[in-house]
Amino acid sequence: EAGVVQSPRYKIIEKKQPVAFWCNPISGHNTLYWYLQNLGQGPELLIRYENEEAVDDSQLPKDRFSAERLKGVDSTLKIQPAELGDSAVYLCASSREAGTDTQYFGPGTRLTVL
Amino acid sequence: KQEVTQIPAALSVPEGENLVLNCSFTDSAIYNLQWFRQDPGKGLTSLLLIQSSQREQTSGRLNASLDKSSGRSTLYIAASQPGDSATYLCAVSKVYGGSQGNLIFGKGTKLSVKP
Numbered sequence: 001e002a003g004v005v006q007s008p009r010y011k012i013i014e015k016k017q018p019v020a021f022w023c024n025p026i027s028g029h030n031t032l033y034w035y036l037q038n039l040g041q042g043p044e045l046l047i048r049y050e051n052e053e054a055v056d057d058s059q060l061p062k063d064r065f066s067a068e069r070l071k072g073v074d075s076t077l078k079i080q081p082a083e084l085g086d087s088a089v090y091l092c093a094s095s096r097e098a099g100t101d102t103q104y105f106g107p108g109t110r111l112t113v114l
Numbered sequence: 115k116q117e118v119t120q121i122p123a124a125l126s127v128p129e130g131e132n133l134v135l136n137c138s139f140t141d142s143a144i145y146n147l148q149w150f151r152q153d154p155g156k157g158l159t160s161l162l163l164i165q166s167s168q169r170e171q172t173s174g175r176l177n178a179s180l181d182k183s184s185g186r187s188t189l190y191i192a193a194s195q196p197g198d199s200a201t202y203l204c205a206v207s208k209v210y211g212g213s214q215g216n217l218i219f220g221k222g223t224k225l226s227v228k229p
Contacts, residue, residue: 004157031215042118042203042219043158056216091157098215102148105157 002026004106006092012112018080021109025073025094032069033103034077035091043091049075050098079111087113116141120204120220127194128228135189135223137204142182145207145215149178149189152201152222161202162189194227201225 005024013019025032030051035043046065048056051072060067064083069075079086089108095101117140127133137147146165150158162171162178164187170179177190191198201224205217 006157033216040221042205042221043217044219045216048216093158102160102163103217104160105150107157110155 004092004094004104006090006106006109008109009107010110010112012114013082014114015084016081018078019082019111020076020078021090021092021111023075023077023092023106025075025092026104029094029096029104030072031095031098031101032075033093033095034067034075035093037089037091037108039088046077048098055098082111082113084113087111116144116206116208116218118204118206118218118220120202120223122223123221124224124226126226126228129194129196131194131227132190132192133194133225135191135202135204135225137187137189137220139185139187139206139218142185143209144182145209147178147180147187147207148205148217149176149187150203150205152203154200158203191225194225196227196229199225199227 007022032049034046037043047060047067049069067077089110091108093103093105095103119138121136148163149161152158164171164180175192180187201222203222205219208216
């Protein structure tokens with residue numbers, strides 16, 4: 001069974017540029033999560049999807065961040081415009097159901113904003 | 115607000131030693147607690163998941179315990195090996211409202227096992 005796939009693995013951009021990250025969850029997993037991980041910290045949730053519905057986006061900075069999960073499968077997270085403080089690792093995870101199931105993480109995208 | 119604390123932040127042990135990693139959380143209303151491993155530059159790998167009704171889970175040389183009433187969990191690693199070197203993260207799953215199921219992570223314990 002393939003794991004969670006993310007691309008790109010690394011991205012370097014200049015501030016004020018847009019950037020997008022893509023995630024393909026494990027087949028059959030209804031719940032998809034985007035996390036942000038700063039150096040030396042644990043991941044912090046940005047948004048959670050149940051199928052194609054964003055059921056918790058309370059931690060997503062909506063002035064510059066957006067996300068979508070069309071057709072309830074893969075998902076895209078976008079930042080526009082990027083700021084220096086957005087440099088971090090962006091992790092995608094999926095699970096069969098929210099709450100009681102193990103979350104499986106992708107390798108992450110390391111973003112550097114210059 | 116749920117807070118998760120992991121102690122120690124870093125640990126260095128000689129190969130073969132048994133060790134314990136600690137995790138504490140402030141709100142006992144959780145669905146479950148998970149232990150993850152993270153290698154440098156990689157994503158997280160789930161090690162053990164303990165449901166709120168359970169006391170412990172075992173997988174190979176790993177044993178995780180959960181004491182919900184006191185807000186504590188431990189991860190016991192037996193006969194440590196250099197390949198166990200990684201950062202170990204503890205996370206609890208929230209219960210309330212629309213955030214149920216969301217994980218709250220600690221900062222992790224960086225483990226180094228010396229040959």
